[in-house]
Amino acid sequence: MEKKKVILNAIRKNQPISRTRLKEITDIRPGTITDLVKTLKEDNFLIEEGKEKSLRGRKQSLLKINGERYFAIGLEFDAERIIALLVNLNNEIKAKKETEIGEDKEKETIIEKIVLVASSLSQRIPSEKLLGLGIADPGVVKSKEGISFFSSLIPNWENVPLGKILNERLKIPVKLISAPQAKTLAEFRLGTGKNIENLLFIEFGPGIACGVISEGRLLRGHNEMAGELGHTHISENGAICGCGSYGCLEAIASLPAIAKKVKEAIAAGSKSLIENSEDGEVTPSQIFEAASKGDKLCLNILNESANYLGSGIANTINLFNPEMVIFDQRMALCGEFFLEEIKRVIKRQSLRFATSSLKFAVSSLGEEAGPLGAATLILDEFFKK
Ligand SMILES: [Zn+2]
Structure with a gap:
């Protein structure tokens, strides 16, 4: 039973895979592998799909989990x-x-x-x-x-x-x-961060949070609250946060915080391309559009937010030493300069040895x-x- 599980999991992680390769990975005897694969096929857990691409020798058929099981x-x-x-x-x-x-x-x-x-x-x-x-x-x-x-x-x-x-x-x-x-977890198993054992994912939108894969395991935390990046304290005189504290990253750099700042600046008389919105409300997409047209006010506020985000992420990198940082797709919507500014601050604020081989990516899985x-x-x- 135990060996069956080992084989299924090895196939799940490495599929499609040949029996020979399966033996190398699991260290189970070839005869046992042949028998167990046969049982698993009879039970409809495995299917054979295609042949391996090898130049020499007999081409082995490849095994896959039967997804529709x-x-x-x-x-x-x-x-x-x-x-x-x-x-x-x-x-x-x-x-x-x-x-x-x-x-x-x-x-x-x-x-x-x-x-x-x-x-x-x-x-x-x-x-x-x-x-x-x-x-x-x-x-x-x-x-x-x-x-x-x-x-x-x-x-x-x-x-x-x-x-x-x-x-x-x-x-x-x-x-x-x-x-x-x-x-x-999805980025680690299926997305840009597939099989990257030390990974940091940054969620950005109504709130800010992160997720950490450390040595191949998702950190959940004692109260399952690991990754509350949005509630790390980042500014001494910062705005009040929904959590009851103040100066949290989320309260000064999230999308609602950005929209609030733009709205207040316009109300106070700052010039902006979105000056004449009817109900006084400002949406993130209006801000992105104005920024892409060179609107100074929106660019400044987005830049300030990127700066705070960069500092918060840099602290997290110093704590967990990831190989890759994956940004929420919504961060890319803010504009190329936004991500560039975040990366600049990360490189300035994190230890050089931690960032010298650090990779950056934008989520490929989105919503x-x-x-x-x-x-x-x-x-x-x-x-x-
Ligand atoms: Zn907070």
């Missing part, structure tokens, strides 16, 4: 919308479903929408093939108890037994993880990272057993 659903929600994916054992996306939350942000309404989205995806496959539902949560979770503990983004969202509720409604196992951690990471939790559980 089982499925999982990964779902991410926040105060604005729900995105869910049906993925197979190989993490391949088979279906996608999205819903806007709308004006009504009552707890019951949001839960009802989550149930609807998840069950519409679950109906696409026979129920015995569905392993479970992974949830990428916008706030703090207690995953063992299945509790969505707190989110500053959704009013009155506290101590919600989301795991239990969804399990009762959908009759499948449910697992919770914080959204930044889910995204980091699917959260649900993919959440589904990965369910798949990992399966491969552990």
Whole structure:
């Protein structure tokens, strides 16, 4: 049984793979590998796909996990919308479903929408093939108890037994993880950071957070709150933060903080291309557009935000010594100069030896990272057993 698990996991990580290579990786005797592969094929867990590309000798056929054997659903929600994916054992996306939350942000309404989205995806496959539902949560979770503990983004969202509720409604196992951690896991398994064992992912949007892969493991933390980069203290006289403190990175450099600063500067008489907005509200996309046209005010405020972000990320790099930093796609939307400024500050503020071989990348998974990471939790559980 143990060896079967070793073989399945080695194939999962290295597929498609030949039997010879499997032997090198697992150190299991060739005869045992042949037997176990045969059983796994009979049980429909493995398929053969193509032949290896070798110039000499007999070409071996390659083994792959039979993706369609089982499925999982990964779902991410926040105060604005729900995105869910049906993925197979190989993490391949088979279906996608999205819903806007709308004006009504009552707890019951949001839960009802989550149930609807998840069950519409679950109906696409026979129920015995569905392993479970992974949830990428916008706030703090207690995953063992299945509790969505707190989110500053959704009013009155506290101590919600989301795991239990969804399990009762959908009759499948449910697992919770914080959204930044889910995204980091997805980048590590499937994205730009695939198999990079020391990895830092920076989430940027309504909030700021990071995820850390250290020596091949996702850091979750004692209270599953590892990676709260947004609440690191960065400015002595900074704005009040949603967490109750002040001067947090999130309160001075997140997208809402940037929009607030632009709005206030315009109200105080600063010149800007977005001077005449009708309701006085300023959106991030207006700011990006104005900045791309050379608007001084927007460029200055974005630049200031990049500076703070660079300092916060540099501190994190000094703590965890990653090989690669992956930026949220939303950071690239701010403009090329924004990322360049962040990288400049990182190089200035981090130890030289830590940055000399440091790689930078922008997420390749985008909005699917959260649900993919959440589904990965369910798949990992399966491969552990
Ligand atoms: Zn804070």
